[in-house]
Amino acid sequence: MDLNKKIRTTIGQGHLYDSVIETIGNTPVIKLKNLSPKNVSIFVKAEFFNPAGSVKDRLAINIIEEAERKGILKPGQTVIEATSGNTGVGLAMVCAQKGYPLVIVMAESFSVERRKLMRMYGAKVILTPKEEKGLGMYKKAIELAKLNNWFLASQFETSANADIHQYTTAQEIINDFKGTNLDYIVTGYGTGGTVTGIGREIKSKLKDTKIILSEPENASLLLSGVEQERSSDGYAEKSHSAFQPHLIQGWTPDFIPLVIQESIDEKLYDDIIPISGPESIAASIKLAQKEGILTGISGGGTLAVALKLAKTSKDGTVILAMLPDTGERYLSTMLFENIAEEMNEEEISIMKSTPGFHLKN
Numbered sequence: 001m002d003l004n005k006k007i008r009t010t011i012g013q014g015h016l017y018d019s020v021i022e023t024i025g026n027t028p029v030i031k032l033k034n035l036s037p038k039n040v041s042i043f044v045k046a047e048f049f050n051p052a053g054s055v056k057d058r059l060a061i062n063i064i065e066e067a068e069r070k071g072i073l074k075p076g077q078t079v080i081e082a083t084s085g086n087t088g089v090g091l092a093m094v095c096a097q098k099g100y101p102l103v104i105v106m107a108e109s110f111s112v113e114r115r116k117l118m119r120m121y122g123a124k125v126i127l128t129p130k131e132e133k134g135l136g137m138y139k140k141a142i143e144l145a146k147l148n149n150w151f152l153a154s155q156f157e158t159s160a161n162a163d164i165h166q167y168t169t170a171q172e173i174i175n176d177f178k179g180t181n182l183d184y185i186v187t188g189y190g191t192g193g194t195v196t197g198i199g200r201e202i203k204s205k206l207k208d209t210k211i212i213l214s215e216p217e218n219a220s221l222l223l224s225g226v227e228q229e230r231s232s233d234g235y236a237e238k239s240h241s242a243f244q245p246h247l248i249q250g251w252t253p254d255f256i257p258l259v260i261q262e263s264i265d266e267k268l269y270d271d272i273i274p275i276s277g278p279e280s281i282a283a284s285i286k287l288a289q290k291e292g293i294l295t296g297i298s299g300g301g302t303l304a305v306a307l308k309l310a311k312t313s314k315d316g317t318v319i320l321a322m323l324p325d326t327g328e329r330y331l332s333t334m335l336f337e338n339i340a341e342e343m344n345e346e347e348i349s350i351m352k353s354t355p356g357f358h359l360k361n
């Protein structure tokens with residue numbers, strides 16, 4: 001230990017928070033000192049610092065506050081949404097704090113941690129069959145909202161989604177990279193809120209920054225070039241022909257959401273680089289073990305793409321990869337499949353190396 005080094009100190013935020021909602025956003029951008037190749041700097045934007053653990057806390061608060069401003073959400077009215085999980089957890093946090101009952105509709109295939117988290121915050125969770133995919137849960141939420149006059153959050157269509165990324169996420173990135181070049185931003189898409197909001201701002205303010213979008217290799221809806229069929233109000237009506245079930249929870253539902261359609265139409269991203277589920281999982285594990293940063297499978301996906309980009313980039317390139325959520329949300333999934341519960345041989349031999357406190361088996 002270097003005894004000349006002083007102990008680390010902290011000074012707090014300099015202000016008191018009025019509620020948990022005020023802690024949403026302003027997530028840190030962190031350099032990957034061990035995984036960045038020598039000539040390139042990779043940074044990650046750690047969205048798991050949001051209070052309910054994901055990027056979707058941003059959208060959750062904006063959907064609710066915009067509906068309050070417009071008067072379309074009445075005090076005490078039930079909120080309903082179809083979600084692969086993180087939006088549900090974010091909405092559950094916001095609705096608990098603001099006193100709105102919440103019903104979440106979710107396909108049974110998403111991780112059980114997500115269901116339990118939402119119920120912990122007091123939400124009701126309605127499951128739909130996995131065979132019906134994303135569109136099944138989405139149509140069920142629309143039916144229930146109509147029948148009960150509940151407020152449907154509509155994350156896949158609402159302008160409140162990309163708006164909040166334009167007004168918060170993009171501004172944070174611009175501010176944090178002030179004075180430094182930023183060559184690439186890498187993100188995937190679920191609704192497309194992140195890429196559309198960032199894209200609107202970055203395309204006009206950081207003209208040299210390229211936005212790289214990723215999607216699952218086995219469900220490359222955008223790369224397929226096949227357009228999505230929609231109703232006149234923008235709702236997707238049919239499952240997309242290029243969709244196949246994939247491992248990257250939160251990315252690419254079985255339809256192209258209206259929110260990302262803006263990115264396609266306005267060319268808000270520069271390139272699409274697909275990535276496989278296993279490569280995403282491997283990158284997520286590497287990030288935990290080499291950098292001490294725990295993210296989900298989609299965060300592994302963006303990192304895997306960033307590492308590929310880094311290999312062919314010129315010296316001095318700076319890459320930012322979005323990390324949408326925390327790895328703790330995946331304890332029951334493939335991400336943790338090879339992480340053991342029991343002691344391995346090496347651990348057993350460490351245990352046996354002193355006389356006390358042996359487990360029998």
Ligand code: PMP
Pocket residue numbers: 054055056084085086087188189190191192193194195249250251296298299324325
């Ligand atoms: N990763 C995860 C784990 C998510 O839950 C989501 C949102 N569904 C995304 C990525 C994609 O974010 P967006 O909806 O803003 O495109």
